Amino acid sequence: MGWHWREWATDPEQLRRLKLLACVPLFAGLNRHQLGKLLIKLFEKRYPAGETIFREGDPGKAVFIVLDGRISIIRAADGAEKPLAVLGPGTYFGELALIDDQPRFAAARADEDTTLLILYKSHFDDLIEGQKALAVHVMENLLKTLAGYVRNEQARNALRGSKGQVTLAEPAAAERTRR
Amino acid sequence: MSPEAAAAPDQPRTRWFPPPPTIVWAIAIAIVAAIAYIASDVVVLVIFSAALAYVISPLVRRLEAAAIRHNLAVSGVYIAIFLLFTITAALVLPRLRTEIVTLSSGTFKQQIDQSVDKLHRELIEEYPALEQVLGDPESRNERLSTVFQQQTANLPNLLSHAVEIAIVIVLIPVFSFFFLRDSRRLLQLLMDRLPADEIETSVAVWCEIERITGRYLRGLALEAMAIATIASTGLWLLGVNYPLFLGVFSGMANVIPYVGPFLSGTVVAMIAMIQFQSFAPLVKVMLLYLLIKFCDLTIIQTLTVGRSVHLHPILLVGSLLIGGHAFGLIGMVVVVPIVTALQEVTRLLLEHRRRKAGIRTPRRAPSTPIQNCVC
Numbered sequence: 001m002g003w004h005w006r007e008w009a010t011d012p013e014q015l016r017r018l019k020l021l022a023c024v025p026l027f028a029g030l031n032r033h034q035l036g037k038l039l040i041k042l043f044e045k046r047y048p049a050g051e052t053i054f055r056e057g058d059p060g061k062a063v064f065i066v067l068d069g070r071i072s073i074i075r076a077a078d079g080a081e082k083p084l085a086v087l088g089p090g091t092y093f094g095e096l097a098l099i100d101d102q103p104r105f106a107a108a109r110a111d112e113d114t115t116l117l118i119l120y121k122s123h124f125d126d127l128i129e130g131q132k133a134l135a136v137h138v139m140e141n142l143l144k145t146l147a148g149y150v151r152n153e154q155a156r157n158a159l160r161g162s163k164g165q166v167t168l169a170e171p172a173a174a175e176r177t178r179r
Numbered sequence: 180m181s182p183e184a185a186a187a188p189d190q191p192r193t194r195w196f197p198p199p200p201t202i203v204w205a206i207a208i209a210i211v212a213a214i215a216y217i218a219s220d221v222v223v224l225v226i227f228s229a230a231l232a233y234v235i236s237p238l239v240r241r242l243e244a245a246a247i248r249h250n251l252a253v254s255g256v257y258i259a260i261f262l263l264f265t266i267t268a269a270l271v272l273p274r275l276r277t278e279i280v281t282l283s284s285g286t287f288k289q290q291i292d293q294s295v296d297k298l299h300r301e302l303i304e305e306y307p308a309l310e311q312v313l314g315d316p317e318s319r320n321e322r323l324s325t326v327f328q329q330q331t332a333n334l335p336n337l338l339s340h341a342v343e344i345a346i347v348i349v350l351i352p353v354f355s356f357f358f359l360r361d362s363r364r365l366l367q368l369l370m371d372r373l374p375a376d377e378i379e380t381s382v383a384v385w386c387e388i389e390r391i392t393g394r395y396l397r398g399l400a401l402e403a404m405a406i407a408t409i410a411s412t413g414l415w416l417l418g419v420n421y422p423l424f425l426g427v428f429s430g431m432a433n434v435i436p437y438v439g440p441f442l443s444g445t446v447v448a449m450i451a452m453i454q455f456q457s458f459a460p461l462v463k464v465m466l467l468y469l470l471i472k473f474c475d476l477t478i479i480q481t482l483t484v485g486r487s488v489h490l491h492p493i494l495l496v497g498s499l500l501i502g503g504h505a506f507g508l509i510g511m512v513v514v515v516p517i518v519t520a521l522q523e524v525t526r527l528l529l530e531h532r533r534r535k536a537g538i539r540t541p542r543r544a545p546s547t548p549i550q551n552c553v554c
Contacts, residue, residue, distance in 0.1 A: 009247055009248060009251055010245075010246045010247060010248065011243075011246055011247070011248045011249065014243070014246040015246050018246060033244070036243075036244030036245055036246065037244050039243075039244060040240045040243050040244050043366075043370060043382060044367065044370075045370050045371065046371060061380070061382075061383050062382070118382070120382050120383055120386050121383070122382075122383050122386035122387055122390065123386050126386070126390055
């Protein structure tokens with residue numbers, strides 16, 4: 001069996017993350033080189049089960065990608081917690097923070113011991129300054145996600161309207177984003 | 180009931196109130212500043228090593244982006260830099276050494292005497308009234324010799340520090356290697372210790388510090404190299420002696436805002452006047468340095484993006500004076516990114532505090548309204 005320098009020189013953990021990033025819809029269309037550039041901007045943080053990642057109303061400054069574990073997106077309604085989504089590895093949430101730092105619409109909590117990759121807006125801004133193609137891809141993916149929300153809301157409003165209720169659209173529930 | 184518990188109500192209760200966080204922070208900063216001032220040599224060494232690590236870090240990250248192991252990437256970059264440095268030193272150092280030896284030899288002093296004599300005569304012929312101010316050549320030469328002796332008296336002391344300088348030259352790359360190798364691990368350790376609700380602001384602050392200092396220092400290094408190259412070429416074209424040494428000096432001096440370019444321009448102009456024994460090259464050198472400054476402001480700084488610091492001029496000059504007084508030349512170089520980073524950190528923390536104060540204010544709609552009908 002020969003000696004494979006590539007196996008010796010490369011970090012298997014980084015390769016696993018690269019593969020995971022390639023499957024994240026927010027980064028769809030990025031080539032290996034761009035994903036690599038993105039990867040070195042990510043922070044990793046482990047959250048024990050039950051820990052809050054962010055609360056409703058916190059200023060959004062980062063998008064989170066689930067590397068391992070499970071995350072619940074919850075929103076307080078009538079004094080109770082209403083679960084909006086449960087996210088597993090390869091999913092992401094909090095992506096609106098890449099656009100502005102408006103307060104979070106919902107809270108995120110680790111259901112089990114979870115590892116997240118975190119992309120901060122400051123790092124993303126820094127990255128896209130010299131990487132226009134990367135910025136275009138990510139923003140395009142983000143726009144597609146937002147368009148999906150708006151269509152969902154329109155459909156929901158149309159249904160409510162047909163029942164004689166007139167309602168305004170809720171703010172986009174970006175924290176519910178998932179694959 | 181225990182006797183202590185029974186006696187407790189009769190004794191006046193003293194409650195300890197913890198000091199406000201601002202006072203704790205102020206005390207902590209004062210202690211750190213005092214330690215930094217007392218152990219300034221070590222602090223300068225650490226700052227220089229960290230700065231070198233910052234300058235090198237993009238190369239390591241480039242390799243990491245290709246999923247190369249972190250330790251291998253750091254070691255590879257250091258080996259490559261060492262080889263490059265050795266090759267450059269082998270090519271450039273002999274020439275640089277010859278120029279420095281010639282500059283410090285007695286012949287240069289004789290050249291100075293002859294040049295000053297000639298310039299003195301030229302001035303008096305042109306403006307006879309200056310004779311009273313400048314005095315006769317003998318007394319002027321005596322004054323100059325005294326100044327020269329005073330300035331060179333400290334040279335033996337400087338040479339006795341050669342061992343220390345050599346140790347520093349070895350220690351800086353070693354320190355910076357470990358900085359670069361372990362910085363990510365330390366950062367990860369810090370990330371794991373930070374409370375979850377503080378982490379976003381903490382990392383935003385860290386990103387901002389990294390962005391400002393990294394850009395500034397990398398930009399500064401590139402700018403110094405560009406200025407050194409342009410100045411050396413320009414001086415060589417003008418026929419000024421020691422173009423390589425003076426070019427490198429100009430590049431290094433340029434890192435000090437405001438003072439540096441003026442200092443290097445003056446030194447080069449004086450050397451040119453001594454060499455040509457005339458005031459005529461003064462204009463050429465001034466024009467060359469004005470051209471270099473123009474290129475620096477319009478092209479080099481734009482490309483390096485390193486000098487994009489937004490400090491008020493008074494704050495900038497004040498920082499330079501304090502940095503220079505505390506840590507000398509290195510202090511003047513590093514104080515600008517430090518103060519800029521502090522300014523940005525303060526801004527971010529104030530913003531965080533402001534947001535935290537109004538954190539639970541219900542906001543039912545985002546600032547940008549979403550249209551009800553989107554096609």
